Each structure stands twice: as structure tokens, then as C-alpha cells.
Amino acid sequence: NAGVTQTPKFQVLKTGQSMTLQCAQDMNHNSMYWYRQDPGMGLRLIYYSASEGTTDKGEVPNGYNVSRLNKREFSLRLESAAPSQTSVYFCASSRSRGGNQPQHFGDGTRLSIL
């Protein structure tokens, strides 16, 4: 019963470094999402993938790129990390794209940019 698995759980980067956050789901879900969570701001959508082979921008996409590697995996890349990207990042998946579909979340990656 793994659900949504995110790696790594914690990471500290220096400004300008790059890294990729990994996400995999084992529920055969079609849609996957990347969010960031900052104090007092809830969850904000960075990118999403409605189905395998498609990706689209969310509310705060600047500074990020994504890859839907296959149906299971959806990665988030920071090409040149900035202190403003210090946050907790959550990956989620849902059976389909519909607004009524519940989303299943991983436990997050806590990222600090120095």
C-alpha cells in the first residue's frame, strides 16, 4: 500500500544548484500533480499531467520543469534553485482529471535553498 512515494524527503541546496524531485504512484492513476506548500498559503499548483504524455502549467510554474516519464512517474526539476523556492513540495495523483476526483498525496519533500 505505498500509494504516492516521493524522494528525497529532505534536501538542502545552494543557490544556483539544480535537482530533480521524484514521484511515483502505484494506483494506476491517470493524472498527477506537483504542489508547493508555504505557511499561510495552502497548496499552490506548480504543474500537472492530466494523462501520460501531457503536462501543463499550474498557478506558479516559473523556475520549474516537469517530466511525465510514464504512467507511474512524474518528476519536478529545479534548473537553478533560488531561495524563494524554499518550500515543502507535494506530489499527488488522481484517477482522472475531473474536478470531483479525490487526490492522493505523498508525504512531501522539504527543500531548503541557501
Added chain:
Amino acid sequence: TQLLEQSPQFLSIQEGENLTVYCNSSSVFSSLQWYRQEPGEGPVLLVTVVTGGEVKKLKRLTFQFGDARKDSSLHITAAQPGDTGLYLCAGGGNAGGTSYGKLTFGQGTILTVHP
């Protein structure tokens, strides 16, 4: 852009008290979902309401979707320390709109229930 205003942001109460959390918007949503999040974990779905005026009960938790599908409330009766956590509301985008397939989250309510 759809926005959801959630209030209050913080709530600190004694065990046994009742409380209500509100989510309000000027936008119409296809559904309203409520999630609960504990420290170090991701949000977990509590309930989804989809019909205007719908009321759902989950033990001591009562969820209501506004008649116009623009607002929702979560009421907890006789709160217990185990209810402590971050509560998030999320509105589902409507089919045919730019927000279709996406959730808009409120800012969250941090609830602390003291024994």
C-alpha cells in the same frame, strides 16, 4: 483565477468545544473537498461534496456545500485532541473552464484542541 478564502487561519480550543471552519469564494466550483493534514505528512481526503446544499456527516464532523456551490463549511462537534491538525478546503474546477481538472486550495486552518 479562482480563489478560496478559508477562515479562521488559527483555532485553539478546549476539548469538548464545537467549532466551524469556513471556505468562501466568488467562484462556482464543481465540488468542494476537505482534507486533513498532520505534521510531516501529506493531506488526506475527508470528504467530497458535489451538490449545492449537500450536507455530509462523518462521525462528529459535518460538511456543508453552499446552495450556489461557492462556499462550504466544516463543523466539528465536541472536539477531541485527536482532531488537531491542518484542515484544507479545495474547490474543483468546472468542466469547460480553465480550471477544469485542477483543485484550488484555501489557505488552511490550523486547529489545536487542548485536553
